[in-house]
Amino acid sequence: MEIKVIGDSKNRKALIAVLSKFCALALKIDHEPKLIKVYSLPRLKKEKKCAGAVARMSHSEIRVLLDSRLDAEALVTVIAHEFTHVRQVIHQDLIAYYQPSGKQGWIWKGKINKSSYKNMPWEIEARHSEVILANKLRKLLAKG
Numbered sequence: 654m655e656i657k658v659i660g661d662s663k664n665r666k667a668l669i670a671v672l673s674k675f676c677a678l679a680l681k682i683d684h685e686p687k688l689i690k691v692y693s694l695p696r697l698k699k700e701k702k703c704a705g706a707v708a709r710m711s712h713s714e715i716r717v718l719l720d721s722r723l724d725a726e727a728l729v730t731v732i733a734h735e736f737t738h739v740r741q742v743i744h745q746d747l748i749a750y751y752q753p754s755g756k757q758g759w760i761w762k763g764k765i766n767k768s769s770y771k772n773m774p775w776e777i778e779a780r781h782s783e784v785i786l787a788n789k790l791r792k793l794l795a796k797g
Contacts, residue, residue, distance in 0.1 A: 654683055661693035661721050669693060669719065672729060675793065676736035676786055682743050687713040689739065693721040705731040707738040708749070715739055729794075733786035737779040747775045 656673045658666040673691055677683040690710075697720035698704050704727065706718040717735050719728070741747035748760040759766050761774050770776060 654685060654687060654689065656689045656691060658691045658693065665693065665721075668725070669728070669732065672732045672790060673717070673736065675790060676733055677739075679786055679789065680736055680740045680782075682736075682740050685743060686715055689715050689717060691717045691719065693719050695721045698722070705735040707735050707742060709742050715742060729790050730783055730787045733790060734779045734783035736786070737782040738775065741775050741778070 654677065656670055656677065658669045658673070660666075661669070669691055673689065674683075677689070697706075697718055701718075704720045704723055708716045708718075710716055717732075717739060719731060719735070723731055738747065746762050750758050750760060752758050759773070759775070766773060768774070
């Protein structure tokens with residue numbers, strides 16, 4: 654698996670790459686898909702109302718979007734959260750689809766899910782996982 658970071662400074666791209674690779678290994682998704690593109694984008698939080706997002710582009714490519722203005726502490730948490738979604742998408746636990754109205758819908762573990770954001774099972778899982786992964790990442794970074 655290749656992780657390609659797009660956008661941001663050289664040092665920040667290197668940090669994002671290390672954090673992303675750690676999460677991929679910890680979540681045991683380092684063997685697939687063939688490519689994960691991580692985009693560091695300005696104004697993501699302002700325009701999309703989120704600090705990160707994940708989308709499957711094809712069988713072999715997944716995109717992760719991160720707000721480029723996240724500080725290092727938030728970056729650790731958001732990458733841990735979003736890579737949990739990457740795992741969910743790879744395992745097809747979480748599938749996005751479009752309703753006839755054009756609105757995006759979600760299938761979670763084979764069932765259409767219409768929960769509110771806070772109650773979406775994939776978000777509950779990602780919030781739980783982010784705490785564990787982020788703590789491991791912080792310990793790793795503290796060791797230098």
